[in-house]
Amino acid sequence: MTQYARRHPDCAFREVADEGGLVVLPGRAEVKVLSPTAITIFSLLDGEHSPQEIARRIAEEYEVAEATALEDIQAFVAQLAEHGMLAGTADEEGARE
Amino acid sequence: MSESTGQPTPYEKVVGKAFTESIPLNAQIEITYRCNHLCTFCYNSPTGQREMTTPQIFEALRKISDFGVLYLTLTGGEALCHKDFFKIAEEVRRLGMALRIYTNGYLLADRKIVKKVKALKPFEIEITVHGGRAETHDQLTRIKGSFEKTVAGLRNLVDEGLKVNLKCPITTLNKDELFEIKELADSLGAYITFDPVITPKDDGSQDPLALRADEEFFKKYWAEHYAKLHGGRLPPRTNHCAGGGEANCGTGRSGFTVDPYGNILPCVAFRRQVANILEIESLGEVWKSSEVLTEVRDLAVEARTRLDERPDGAFFQFCLGVAETQLGDPLAVYPQAEINAGAIKKVYEVIRIADLKGRKSA
Numbered sequence: 001m002t003q004y005a006r007r008h009p010d011c012a013f014r015e016v017a018d019e020g021g022l023v024v025l026p027g028r029a030e031v032k033v034l035s036p037t038a039i040t041i042f043s044l045l046d047g048e049h050s051p052q053e054i055a056r057r058i059a060e061e062y063e064v065a066e067a068t069a070l071e072d073i074q075a076f077v078a079q080l081a082e083h084g085m086l087a088g089t090a091d092e093e094g095a096r097e
Numbered sequence: 098m099s100e101s102t103g104q105p106t107p108y109e110k111v112v113g114k115a116f117t118e119s120i121p122l123n124a125q126i127e128i129t130y131r132c133n134h135l136c137t138f139c140y141n142s143p144t145g146q147r148e149m150t151t152p153q154i155f156e157a158l159r160k161i162s163d164f165g166v167l168y169l170t171l172t173g174g175e176a177l178c179h180k181d182f183f184k185i186a187e188e189v190r191r192l193g194m195a196l197r198i199y200t201n202g203y204l205l206a207d208r209k210i211v212k213k214v215k216a217l218k219p220f221e222i223e224i225t226v227h228g229g230r231a232e233t234h235d236q237l238t239r240i241k242g243s244f245e246k247t248v249a250g251l252r253n254l255v256d257e258g259l260k261v262n263l264k265c266p267i268t269t270l271n272k273d274e275l276f277e278i279k280e281l282a283d284s285l286g287a288y289i290t291f292d293p294v295i296t297p298k299d300d301g302s303q304d305p306l307a308l309r310a311d312e313e314f315f316k317k318y319w320a321e322h323y324a325k326l327h328g329g330r331l332p333p334r335t336n337h338c339a340g341g342g343e344a345n346c347g348t349g350r351s352g353f354t355v356d357p358y359g360n361i362l363p364c365v366a367f368r369r370q371v372a373n374i375l376e377i378e379s380l381g382e383v384w385k386s387s388e389v390l391t392e393v394r395d396l397a398v399e400a401r402t403r404l405d406e407r408p409d410g411a412f413f414q415f416c417l418g419v420a421e422t423q424l425g426d427p428l429a430v431y432p433q434a435e436i437n438a439g440a441i442k443k444v445y446e447v448i449r450i451a452d453l454k455g456r457k458s459a
Binding site: 010012013014016017018019020021022024026027029031033 | 114118122165166167190193194219
């Protein structure tokens with residue numbers, strides 16, 4: 001079964017009204033600030049939502065084209081991976097295509 | 098605040114929004130009043146009631162997590178003295194909250210315990226140090242050998258790569274050792290804050306206040322020592338928990354505390370009982386509708402308004418909880434706050450005068 005991108009289990013995060021949200025990375029004692037869109041995407045990265053499903057949600061909420069949303073999500077997920085904020089999954093590459 | 102633009106940083110914007118909307122990002126649970134120290138100025142006041150059981154603490158944690166708290170601090174008493182400390186801490190992490198631990202560090206002299214703490218992936222650990230020398234620290238904790246254990250605990254944490262902050266309440270016994278304490282912090286790469294206020298006990302006993310350093314010391318502390326102890330920074334002009342808005346501080350707004358009996362308090366210093374966490378369905382409803390919290394928030398705004406009317410008001414670090422416990426009135430200005438504000442005001446006056454071209458103070 002394909003497992004979609006999942007946020008790192010050690011991360012703690014919270015959305016704060018319409019200002020975005022905070023992601024705490026305990027392993028490195030760091031706190032990242034995410035925009036409102038980014039924190040919505042981050043909250044959906046639970047390994048059960050495909051990028052397409054997340055793109056549909058974002059497209060509806062922010063009234064953008066689904067294709068644009070998907071591109072942005074893939075770029076964002078790549079950035080999260082670079083920062084070590086994703087759990088390691090064998091099918092991550094497949095999920096991003 | 099960004100130094101280059103003078104605008105709030107993204108982090109400050111998010112935290113500021115949480116503050117103005119009373120979204121608590123922080124919560125603290127005093128999981129027990131049990132402690133392995135006998136600190137002379139401890140503010141804890143156990144009442145003899147039965148403390149929450151571990152399952153009850155789990156229930157409290159679930160409600161706190163459901164409410165949306167991000168940072169959860171485990172404290173006491175001494176948190177590591179709770180027989181189920183690690184189970185409780187693991188539950189905090191399982192619920193997706195960032196874990197902070199406040200401890201005296203004594204038990205962390207045991208490397209095996211530190212490895213268990215590391216496995217929790219805590220966000221940070223705060224340890225209280227009471228002196229730069231064993232005699233002073235041990236005199237304040239009343240436990241012989243506690244300094245050695247605490248420092249060993251500190252070193253173990255740092256060796257394991259954990260983020261450690263130190264805190265030192267300034268007393269008449271350790272006031273001449275602040276630079277030694279700072280050296281200890283620096284040697285370990287740890288950030289340190291010095292707390293200039295000794296608070297009464299939560300039950301109103303003023304006994305701890307006998308350990309306050311005197312006014313002459315604090316004038317010198319703010320004018321000379323503060324900048325040297327804090328990397329050249331000027332003294333702060335607001336409470337550490339102030340959000341920059343109309344309220345004096347974040348009591349009942351940016352966080353809350355739960356005592357070992359399950360009582361929800363607006364913050365660690367303001368000991369008015371909002372509700373008992375074991376008797377409510379959800380924190381969200383209490384947070385919105387509690388009359389106690391509404392009054393506390395209004396008092397924090399009133400405190401700010403009153404301080405703004407004083408000539409030294411801009412330099413106050415004022416705590417409503419300390420005012421209520423010490424003087425019976427959350428808006429009454431207690432001596433320590435006034436002494437500190439006066440001394441800090443002078444610092445800023447001297448700086449301002451020195452900045453004017455060619456003019457110095459008399």
